[in-house]
Amino acid sequence: MERHTMTPPGNLATEAKNAAHDHESGVHALRSVHRAVAELRRGTPVVLRGQDTCLVVAAAETVGARGLAELADAALGPALLLLAPVRAAAVLQRPVPHAAEDEGAVALRLPAGLMAPAALRSLADPTADRLILDTPERLAAPPLAQAAIALAKLARLLPALVAAPATEAAAARLSLLSVPAADVLAYPAGAATSLARVAEARVPLLDVPEARIIAFRAADGGIEHLAILVGDPEKTAREGGAPLVRAHSECFTGDLLGSLRCDCGPQLRGALVRMAADPAGGVLLYLAQEGRGIGLVNKLRAYTLQDAGLDTLDANRALGYGADERNFLVAATMLRAVGVERVRLLTNNPDKINGLSACGIEVQGREAHAFDPNGVNDGYLRTKAERFGHILPQ
Ligand SMILES: Nc1nc2c(ncn2[C@@H]2O[C@H](COP(=O)(O)OP(=O)(O)OP(=O)(O)O)[C@@H](O)[C@H]2O)c(=O)[nH]1
Numbered sequence: 001m002e003r004h005t006m007t008p009p010g011n012l013a014t015e016a017k018n019a020a021h022d023h024e025s026g027v028h029a030l031r032s033v034h035r036a037v038a039e040l041r042r043g044t045p046v047v048l049r050g051q052d053t054c055l056v057v058a059a060a061e062t063v064g065a066r067g068l069a070e071l072a073d074a075a076l077g078p079a080l081l082l083l084a085p086v087r088a089a090a091v092l093q094r095p096v097p098h099a100a101e102d103e104g105a106v107a108l109r110l111p112a113g114l115m116a117p118a119a120l121r122s123l124a125d126p127t128a129d130r131l132i133l134d135t136p137e138r139l140a141a142p143p144l145a146q147a148a149i150a151l152a153k154l155a156r157l158l159p160a161l162v163a164a165p166a167t168e169a170a171a172a173r174l175s176l177l178s179v180p181a182a183d184v185l186a187y188p189a190g191a192a193t194s195l196a197r198v199a200e201a202r203v204p205l206l207d208v209p210e211a212r213i214i215a216f217r218a219a220d221g222g223i224e225h226l227a228i229l230v231g232d233p234e235k236t237a238r239e240g241g242a243p244l245v246r247a248h249s250e251c252f253t254g255d256l257l258g259s260l261r262c263d264c265g266p267q268l269r270g271a272l273v274r275m276a277a278d279p280a281g282g283v284l285l286y287l288a289q290e291g292r293g294i295g296l297v298n299k300l301r302a303y304t305l306q307d308a309g310l311d312t313l314d315a316n317r318a319l320g321y322g323a324d325e326r327n328f329l330v331a332a333t334m335l336r337a338v339g340v341e342r343v344r345l346l347t348n349n350p351d352k353i354n355g356l357s358a359c360g361i362e363v364q365g366r367e368a369h370a371f372d373p374n375g376v377n378d379g380y381l382r383t384k385a386e387r388f389g390h391i392l393p394q
Pocket residue numbers: 247248249250251252261262264267289290291292293294299302303312316346347348349352369384390
């Protein structure tokens with residue numbers, strides 16, 4: 001405030017203009033990444049721009065003959081297949097040394113016959129028919145390969161892409177969307193901090209008469225996240241208290257259909273009921289981060305892999321994803337927007353405590369939120385305890 005009275009009006013106007021410009025370019029960056037996501041999902045190539053190089057990429061899962069022809073037209077050299085390291089090791093049938101497990105990209109030169117849509121899909125997808133490369137040649141991953149994998153993950157596609165060096169001129173000539181690679185990497189944090197309230201309504205629930213839903217939308221125009229306020233947690237926060245909070249990642253199968261594979265349904269309804277009984281009220285964040293951030297389609301693939309013997313963590317990795325791809329800034333931004341910065345967190349997952357704390361939310365306490373195994377999810381719950389470090393009641 002004081003700074004404003006000290007600042008000459010001319011500077012103020014410049015500051016405001018710069019701030020508006022920064023905001024607009026931030027929003028522009030988010031929107032162009034969101035457009036690039038849509039292009040990949042529909043099988044169209046996009047061009048990633050780096051400092052002094054460009055990479056034209058298309059998703060192996062969705063690209064068709066036309067997309068491959070466009071990519072070849074824009075390319076300066078032969079196209080490669082980019083895979084996440086774990087998937088590359090499976091395709092090559094040998095370990096891929098020195099690659100970070102959850103990140104990075106491995107580049108393979110494909111025999112000409114395999115640069116075709118059906119073969120690419122098999123190479124990308126561990127649930128598809130096995131396609132073994134006889135003479136695969138591993139090459140150094142090109143610059144921007146990591147951003148390409150990140151873009152495929154944002155699109156919730158299999159992290160496998162056809163890629164080739166290109167120029168901006170080629171992108172323009174072919175009307176391909178081009179997007180800075182740095183914007184792709186900055187997107188998750190940018191989208192999370194841009195979340196703003198867009199609508200709210202009172203929605204009495206079975207067993208929870210005092211409930212209100214607030215919808216949040218990011219500046220990219222992407223899918224909304226929801227906060228369900230039970231009782232009056234805002235008042236609790238204003239008075240310095242800590243309401244119950246649950247950061248619940250959406251689970252179509254568990255929340256809606258009552259799937260027995262996980263514990264999400266009981267956790268969702270159980271959290272709301274606990275909040276209704278708590279004088280401090282609560283906030284249930286319903287986060288559009290299905291399948292720990294890999295999306296519903298990949299979660300179904302992960303289930304297929306689990307039926308073949310992998311656990312929930314290795315199934316994610318076999319798909320080329322990390323064990324948990326969630327972003328806790330989404331939850332922290334929403335909590336801050338409803339004025340709740342000190343919480344009692346309903347969770348068994350220490351990553352949620354650390355993740356929210358790292359985003360500036362004071363986790364005053366943790367309340368266990370475990371339900372008995374149901375005969376189907378026993379192995380899943382055991383893996384969460386043994387490999388994700390979940391704290392379960394003794
Ligand atoms: N990728 C993947 N996601 C799963 C699987 N089973 C459940 N999920 C997802 O895991 C998420 C559930 O996580 P949460 O209940 O929010 O959190 P948590 O990490 O289990 O921690 P808690 O707070 O203790 O429940 C949902 O998005 C589910 O869709 C699975 O086998 N694979």
